[in-house]
Amino acid sequence: MLTDPLPQIxxxxxxxxxxxxxxxALIASALFVFPRSTVLLEFGVGAAAAFDFAQIxxxxxxxxxxxxxxxxxxxxxxxxxxxxxxIALVSCAxxxxxxxxxxxxxxxxxxxxxxxxxxxxxxIVASRADQEACLRMAYGLFAVCxxxxxxxxxxxxxxxxxTHFTDPxxxxxxxxxxxxxxxxxxxxxxxxxLSFRLxxxxxxxxFTTLVLTAAVVLSLARAxxxxxxxxxxxxxxxxxxxxxxxxxWQNRAVLASALIGGALFLSQNADVRQYAAARAGALxxxxxxxxGLQARQAQTNALLDLAASAPWYGHGLSTAGRVTVDGRIDYxxxxxxxxxxxxxxxxxxxxxxxxxxxxxxxxxxxxxIGTAGGAVLTLVLVASLASNAMLMPxxxxxxxxxxxxxAENARRRRTGRRVQSSQRSRRPGRPxxxxxxxxxxxx
Numbered sequence: 001m002l003t004d005p006l007p008q009i010x011x012x013x014x015x016x017x018x019x020x021x022x023x024x025a026l027i028a029s030a031l032f033v034f035p036r037s038t039v040l041l042e043f044g045v046g047a048a049a050a051f052d053f054a055q056i057x058x059x060x061x062x063x064x065x066x067x068x069x070x071x072x073x074x075x076x077x078x079x080x081x082x083x084x085x086x087i088a089l090v091s092c093a094x095x096x097x098x099x100x101x102x103x104x105x106x107x108x109x110x111x112x113x114x115x116x117x118x119x120x121x122x123x124i125v126a127s128r129a130d131q132e133a134c135l136r137m138a139y140g141l142f143a144v145c146x147x148x149x150x151x152x153x154x155x156x157x158x159x160x161x162x163t164h165f166t167d168p169x170x171x172x173x174x175x176x177x178x179x180x181x182x183x184x185x186x187x188x189x190x191x192x193x194l195s196f197r198l199x200x201x202x203x204x205x206x207f208t209t210l211v212l213t214a215a216v217v218l219s220l221a222r223a224x225x226x227x228x229x230x231x232x233x234x235x236x237x238x239x240x241x242x243x244x245x246x247x248x249w250q251n252r253a254v255l256a257s258a259l260i261g262g263a264l265f266l267s268q269n270a271d272v273r274q275y276a277a278a279r280a281g282a283l284x285x286x287x288x289x290x291x292g293l294q295a296r297q298a299q300t301n302a303l304l305d306l307a308a309s310a311p312w313y314g315h316g317l318s319t320a321g322r323v324t325v326d327g328r329i330d331y332x333x334x335x336x337x338x339x340x341x342x343x344x345x346x347x348x349x350x351x352x353x354x355x356x357x358x359x360x361x362x363x364x365x366x367x368x369i370g371t372a373g374g375a376v377l378t379l380v381l382v383a384s385l386a387s388n389a390m391l392m393p394x395x396x397x398x399x400x401x402x403x404x405x406x407a408e409n410a411r412r413r414r415t416g417r418r419v420q421s422s423q424r425s426r427r428p429g430r431p432x433x434x435x436x437x438x439x440x441x442x443x
Contacts (some may be wrong), residue, residue: 041069042133045125046140049397050148050190052183052389058110059117062393066121073128082407085364086123089399092357093119096317096350103316103349105306108337111318111391118396125400131408134401138198138372141397144177145191146208149215152176152184156218173220182387185221188212189228189383190376190394197372227383231375296386298327299340305329306348313353320345338391342384364399371409373401 048054048062056064097112129137154160155174162174173181176188192212195205216224302323306315320339322330339345346354365381368374377398384390 038073039136041065041073042129042136043140043143045069046137046142046397047144048140049137049393050141050144050187052178052187052392052394058114060114060121060393062397063117063121066124070124070128073133081410082403083127085403085407086126086400088360089126089396090116090119090123092360096346096354096357099314099316099350099353100318101316102313103319105319105322105331106316107318107321107334111337114391115317118391118393121393122396122400125397126403126407129400129404131405134373134404134408135198137397137401138194141376141394142191142194142198142208145187145194146211148176148178148184149188149191149212152188152215152218153211174218176215180387181219182221182223182383183389183392185216185219185224186227186380186383186387186389187394188215188219189224189231189379192216192228193231193375193379194372197375221387223383223386226386227379230382231379234369234378295325295327296340299323299325300344302327302329303339303341303344303348307344310348310351312351314350315348317346317349320348338388340386340388342381342388342390345388346390361395361399364402368399368402368406371402371405373398373403373405377402 044065045062048060048065051061054061093116097115100106100109100112125134125137151160152174155162155176174184175181176184178184178187189212192209195209195212216228303320306320306323306329309315310319318337321337322334323339324330324334324336339348343358346358361377361381365374365378369378377395380389380395380398384395389395
């Protein structure tokens with residue numbers, strides 16, 4: 001049996017209430033005693049989003065930290081566009097969440113509450129964070145991704161003990177600090193994207209990029225590979241053109257070192273090289289006997305059957321989780337609540353009621369692609385088409401960061417245009433109207 005790297009406190013019901021009270025009192029005291037602890041809290045928001053299912057009493061730690069940020073963080077209510085995006089996010093999530101009350105095949109009634117809480121957490125980030133706060137949150141996310149990637153490499157080399165994860169193809173894969181190798185690969189890819197977007201010293205960027213690149217390859221997570229390729233073609237290319245000259249050359253050097261380091265890593269690990277080539281070849285049909293892809297196809301067929309039988313308001317949130325790994329539909333008490341494909345899963349759960357949230361997230365990924373949060377959101381959405389991570393905090397933090405950053409960039413552009421317009425309105429050689437000497441009034 002697999003041992004979760006982050007056991008949930010909910011496994012010990014007698015300690016839940018006391019732990020929540022003690023943790024809340026300790027954090028509240030620290031925030032009152034140390035005024036600048038807001039900086040640490042912003043860093044903690046990003047760090048908490050990197051843990052896939054770390055919960056207290058079925059509430060994500062990320063949500064708890066976000067509400068603490070709402071209570072004790074700096075108030076910045078002049079960010080109207082981001083506030084509008086935040087309201088839209090919570091509203092669309094509530095529309096889908098209410099299907100737990102109307103669906104006929106709902107597996108978990110509490111999943112609607114979790115969805116709305118995650119959306120509210122992302123809305124808090126979008127409506128309250130400015131450029132500096134977004135940067136601190138992104139650094140917190142990046143730090144946990146890099147540390148988790150390093151732990152995964154340590155597990156591979158035998159330095160750190162771990163429980164093997166055996167996939168349907170009987171491949172032993174490492175997991176880092178996450179529950180599954182697919183999440184290990186996705187979060188390593190998130191860290192890799194951020195390493196090219198966040199300002200940092202060359203030595204730190206080169207080292208972490210090398211570690212994260214090796215982790216992405218080692219994870220053997222095909223969904224993460226495809227998502228990273230999409231972001232690399234769209235987001236990183238766009239950021240590369242707009243980067244300053246110094247950052248451009250630094251990214252070139254870091255990318256070259258990562259490619260060389262990745263090649264050396266594969267050359268020294270024959271089994272990883274063989275597995276990576278086999279899994280990559282299966283994506284283009286070179287290898288036909290791939291149990292994992294066959295299982296995904298069976299799951300997709302079962303999801304399509306459920307979708308065909310769903311009414312216009314869907315079967316209810318969590319219904320898609322009834323599809324098992326081998327493609328059967330479990331009409332009893334299923335152990336899972338989400339489908340492997342987030343779009344198809346939510347279409348089954350809510351049908352027409354799921355369209356607003358699906359469209360909002362997809363359009364936001366396109367709209368925010370020029371920001372670090374938008375790049376991460378794009379990666380998570382693409383990866384979740386095969387390995388669903390939409391009930392994890394990472395997607396909602398990415399939405400909040402993207403909305404806040406895009407609103408801040410738009411405000412700066414408007415300010416720059418007003419300054420340029422004011423400068424052009426002054427005729428050369430003549431003083432501005434406000435600077436002219438006014439004639440003396442007659443007595």
